[in-house]
Amino acid sequence: MINMAQMVILTLFSCLLIANAWAEDKNFGKTPPTTSEVIEHFKQPADTAPADTDDYQDVPESELQNVRGLRKISSTDKTTGKKVELPTTLAEKAISMEILFDYNSATLTEQAKTQLEPIGRALASGDLYGLHYRIEGHTDIVGSDDFNHDLSQRRAEAVKKYLTEHYAIPAASIQIEGKGKHDLADAANPTSEANRRVRIVSLGK
Structure with a gap:
């Protein structure tokens, strides 16, 4: 189950993706x-990870599936010790x-x-x-x-x-x-x- 904190994080991800999608579209007309x-x-662009990824430690790995078009940063789940890929920016x-x-x-x-x-x-x-x-x-x-x-x-x-x-x-x-x-x-x-x-x-x- 996803708790409220996790839901907020995923919602912020969605907002970031929508904003970046618009920002990266150029119309040249004729x-x-x-x-x-x-x-x-x-x-x-070169991949750059934020300085601190602790805010994402509690997000389940199943909610951070690979999505085409997303660049990833790596983090480690403190509970399981597993490496988790975090989507950061629309490529x-x-x-x-x-x-x-x-x-x-x-x-x-x-x-x-x-x-x-x-x-x-x-x-x-x-x-x-x-x-x-x-x-x-x-x-x-x-x-x-x-x-x-x-x-x-x-x-x-x-x-x-x-x-x-x-x-x-x-x-x-x-x-x-x-x-x-x-x-x-x-x-x-x-x-x-x-x-x-x-x-x-x-x-x-």
Whole structure:
């Protein structure tokens, strides 16, 4: 059973994760980032542990499971003597871009391919070697849920296909997800073209 102190600690973890998730998401709109901007954004920071981890000693190991995207610090449970991994910071980072497709299509335009060039060079660089990614497709609210989900899935797949075929990025390192008209970038203007975007998330190694 989790006592009140443990619940407070886990709640604080959740708040920290949500705050960091927002802080690490960059939206470039229609203007593609440079290769160096992508590399700097996705590079893994050095792990640093806080000076004192005693506050976490009573958190059960079962509540501190490995979660993709979290950096860990090590501590030791004083009761059992077991090493415990404590999640500290979100390593998951993301960039969003309004990748240009043909109307109601998953076909990349020539401009879209130009937009993806610095992304491909960055993801294929030695600086980001070994990282895994999730490519998300997003749409505006026009159309049915099923149509938008399918379209966003196919667009994410088209981006993955282009990157893996033109920049020798391992296909196994990229997963895709169609978000459809959920998670709008501009919720105040749900039909805005800003919502028709592709989001690339670094999942760490």
